[in-house]
Amino acid sequence: MEFTEWIRGRTDDQLRALVSARPELITPVPAHLEGLAARAASPSAIGRVLDRLDRFTLAVVETLAVQDGPVTKAALRGLIGKALAAGRPEPALSTALDRLRDLALVFGPDNALDLGPGVRKVLEEPAGLGPKAVDVFRHHPPEQLDEMADDIVPGSDGPGKERLAAVLACPEALVAAVSPEARGALDQLVWGPPTGRVPNARREVRVASARSPIEELLARGLLAATGEESVTLPREVGLHLRGGRVHRDLLAVPPALSGAARDRELADRTAAGQAFSFVRSVEELGERWSVDPPGVLRTGGLGVRDMKRTATELDLPEWVAALVVEVAHAAGLIAAGGGVDGEWLPTSGYDLWRVRATADRWVTLASTWLHMDRVPGLVGERDDRDRPLNALHTDLRRASAPGI
Structure with missing residues (x-):
């Protein structure tokens, strides 16, 4: 169907x-x-x-x-x-x-x-498994695949990639033929991620000339070079090494909640104290940035140095300071302004928010956090091109964030 x-x-x-x-x-x-x-x-x-x-x-x-x-x-x-x-x-x-x-x-x-x-x-990598053999060897030269297939399935006919994929569909004999050191290298990739870094991964190697555990695996197709310094475990090999299981230690029902019971009144008082502290941190952020505003990066966002300085001035861990900055921005209390180069400044909305009762100010911030499509926890991480993720940058947007 x-x-x-x-x-x-x-x-x-x-x-x-x-x-x-x-x-x-x-x-x-x-x-x-x-x-x-x-x-x-x-x-x-x-x-x-x-x-x-x-x-x-x-x-x-x-x-x-x-x-x-x-x-x-x-x-x-x-x-x-x-x-x-x-x-x-x-x-x-x-x-x-x-x-x-x-x-x-x-x-x-x-x-x-x-x-x-x-x-x-x-x-792309379900359950931490790599691509299938026909995909992971897609960019290898045909003559190299022919040599690999001739080494591990001598006497067989057909294109090297197809012969290699056929033997990797049941790789038990190939895995058994490698040294304990090579098997140990495979075990490191079994449960994901299925990729690893290896110098000169695209080297030409045959089964007879393999001199290291990695070369043993490359020559037999148990690892595939997917970059100059990267190798990938084919899916069929990963499933074999997992014993036919797709996942490890899966739970059909959520585990029971555990932990010490807390007095409700104590929890309420603690939460109220944290809410008040968060409101005060946003106030202090607005006051400090109104006097000494940080610049807007050319690519947008807040610079790493300015983020560290802000965390120090607010006396907060950097991840908490990033949350304060992001929520204040999402609530419309700070925005980019200040001319050609741009600076992060409090808005007129901040002035109106500032004169409201503390409880009302907290409701504004909490509601904003619940519905914002940005993920402050990513600040300081690196993207898939190895560039730092800055606070207030558009790269922090995630459409699924409000639901989560």
Whole structure:
């Protein structure tokens, strides 16, 4: 059954549940069900809904993602059962599948369950597993793949990539042939991430000439060079080393809450004290920046030095100071201004906020934090291009933040 056909077969109540859970699918309203199906398969829409899944339900999606096609519910139950640390997969599995169908992430009957289009592509490393062999060796020269295949499956016919993929589908003999040191290197990548750094990863090496554990693995295709200094564990090898399990120590139900009980009145007083301290920190931020405003970076945001200085002046850890700055900005209390170069300055909204009662000021800040689409906790981290993530920069926006 095709995904679009499955969408057409949903009842009015089921479609209502879908768009209620994923309102971005009807903004704007699609002209027909084919348009709804296409929008449900877009990477951005899939990413948003995956971010809202609990760990077990996401594990069900990841387990389906590493299958080559539709599977039966019984087979899926067996795969999930292997990964459980304790207990049985039901009724949690049925509940998760019902929810995934409601979200249009999984479709089809119980004897042919599959992921919706686009989901596998969004899950680049499901459960910490690398790409399949046919994908991970995609950019290797054909002659190099022919040599590798001749070494590990001598006498076989066909293109090297296909012969290599065929033998890696059952890599037990290849794994058994390597040294304990090479097996130890594989074990470091088994549960993810499936990539590692190795100098001169693209070196030419044959099974007979391998002199190091890494060369043993490269020559047999148990590791693939995916960059000048990076290697990746093919998915088939990872699954074999995991003993056929997709996940490790999976829980079908959330663990019981544990911890010391606290007196409610004490908790309320402590929370009120923290709320008052946060309001005072925002006030102090506004007063200090009105006198000595930091500059706006050319790329936007607040410079690392200015962030450190602000944390010192507010006498706060840097991550707390970043939260203060981000919430104040999201609440409209500070903004970029001050001419050509730009400075971060208090706004007229700050002046109005400043004269209100403390409780009202706190409500404004707390409500802003609940609904803001920015993630202050990322300040100081680095993006996928190894650039620092600065406070007040647009790179901190995450569409899923309010829901989380």
